Amino acid sequence: MTSGNLTTAEQAVLDEIEEKDVDFLRLQFTDILGTVKNVSVPARQAEKAFTEGIYFDGSSIEGFVRIQESDMRLKPDPETFAVLPWRTNDESAAARMICDVIDTSTGEPFEGDPRYVLKRALDxxxxxxxxxxxxxxxxxxxxxxxxxxxxxxxxxxxxxYFDLAPKDLASDVRRDIIYGLEDMGFEVEASHHEVAEGQHEINFTYDDALSTADNVATFRTVVRAIAAEHGLHATFMPKPIARINGSGMHTHVSLFTEDGENAFHDGDDEFDLSEEAHAFLAGVLEHAPAITAVANPTVNSYKRLVPGYEAPVYVAWSDRNRSALIRKPAARVPAASRIELRSPDPSCNPYLALAAIIQAGLDGIERGLDAPDPVRENIYEFDEAKREEYGIDTLPANLGDAVDALDEDELVQQALGEHVYEKFVQAKRHEFSEYIVEVSEWELDRYLETF
Structure with a gap:
């Protein structure tokens, strides 16, 4: 397969398709809520996908466009080509490429594409x-x-936490997931059993923010597919079981300068953090309530964000303990200096969550915000009076409060863009309104025979 109209990267994809006998391509993108979507095409359409794009009906995708303006075009990113490990057999294979969504009426990136929202933040x-x-x-x-x-x-x-077999019976599943991820180009850093029964964590190495968001979307798909091969169901629901720890997605962020230096590191600072890092951290803290709507986007997210289950609910930072919203992890080398936001959960749209975090932090740098002093005590043990003394606020208690906070934060609204902001809020207000009129089993058990 050769064409003079292709870039070197695109031609390399065509060559790999032929070499690995790929029959089908999944052209992947996400909707506003973070659900992975794909359009499957025969591999012979790959060159057309690169040169002309693949058209689809955007009106069928949550939060994209109205029926009268439905034509959208997928533009595959050749750097994201990867053979799907669970679809490979002796004769053929399937592969995926992550796509940007193009508005066919303008030929420009579609403002409702979450990947574009993140690209704007990176720009x-x-x-x-x-x-x-x-x-x-x-x-x-x-x-x-x-x-x-x-x-x-x-x-x-x-x-x-960190148990070994035989208690950790899913170690073989994690192993196969890791092999699958590595086959798709992931660099897995560590994996282990988490605190709760049946709970697991797999960490992959840091990368540029766009690749990281792509990787999170792919990760969820790979984990579910390989778990299904073992007869298991993998869920990224934040709190599937009451009264035990929920699932988070702690997110580490750092900025680098154009010459490759870590802009967050300053060896002369008490915490090894630069002025930019302190200001970025302050920006994230200031916009934390609105970020929460995006990073914790489901009703169920707030069953995890409660005191007592290792989830952060207090808007503060620390260099020593994990009870604060933001932690400054120890760094062995200057390049590893970073901050860790501990509130996001894996149900979020990774593109939107990272965009909101990055834009909030950059706002802190542009405005020269000062970070508060770190809190080194265990905030979980503070009473309300002591939290007030330290000036520590709490995150929104439920999805409705989080969306209200988003409605009051112009910076995070601008980070999402008008289209995504409006569609996201519409969907989340509808979700919360449905939730508050439901009657739970807990309520029936508690009240039905009592009153």
Missing amino acids: RAKEMGYTVNAAPEPEFFLFEEDEEGRATTTTNDAGG
Whole structure:
């Protein structure tokens, strides 16, 4: 396969398709809510996908466009080509490429494409002289399926934090997931059993923020597919089981200068953080309530964000403990200086969450904000009076409060863009309004026979 109209990267994809006998391509993108979508085409359409794009009906995608303006075009990013490990057999293979969404009426990037929202944030960082690196720590649960293949909340092990087999019965599943991720180009840093039974974490190494968001979307797909091969259901629901720890996605962020230096590092600072790092951190703290709507976007997210289950609910930072919203992890080398935002959960749209975090931090740098002093005590043990003494606010208590905070934060609204902001808020207000009129089993058990 050759064409004079292709870039070197695009031609390399065509060559790999032929070499690896790829039959089908999944052209992947996400909707505003972060659900991975794909248009599957025969691999012979790859060159056309690069030169002309692949058209689809945008009106069928959550939050994209109205029926009268439905034509959208997918523009594949050749740098994201990867063969799908669970679809490979002796004869053929399937592969995926992540796409940018193009508005066919203008020929410009579609403003409702979450990947474009993140690209805008990275463009702003570039204008300020920075590139952005990020590294997530996504957690998930593995549950058994019932006789009909539906998900249950029965875990297949009794392991705890860092446990080994035989308690950690899912170690083989994690191994296969890691092999699959590595086959797709991931650099896996570590994996382990998490605190709760059936809960796991796989960390991949830091990368530029766009690649990281792409990786999170791919990660969720790979984990689910390989878990299903083992007869298990993988879920990234933040709190699938009451009264135990939920699943988070702690997110590490750092800025680098154009000459490759870590802009967050200053060896003369008490915390090894530069002025830019302190200002970035202050920006994230200031906009934390609005960021929460994006980084914790489901009703269920707020069942995780409660005191007592290792989830951060207090708007503060620390260099020593994990009870604060932002932690400054220890760094062995200057290049590793970073901040860790501990509130996001794996149900979020990674493109929108990273865009909101980055834009908030850059706002802190542009305005020269001063970070408050770190809190080195365990905030979980503070009473309300002591939190007030320290000036520590709490994150929104539920999705409705978080969306209200987003409605009051112009910076995060601008980070999302008018289209995404309006569609996101519309969807989330509808979700919350549906939730508050439901009657739970807990309420029935508590009140039905009492009153």
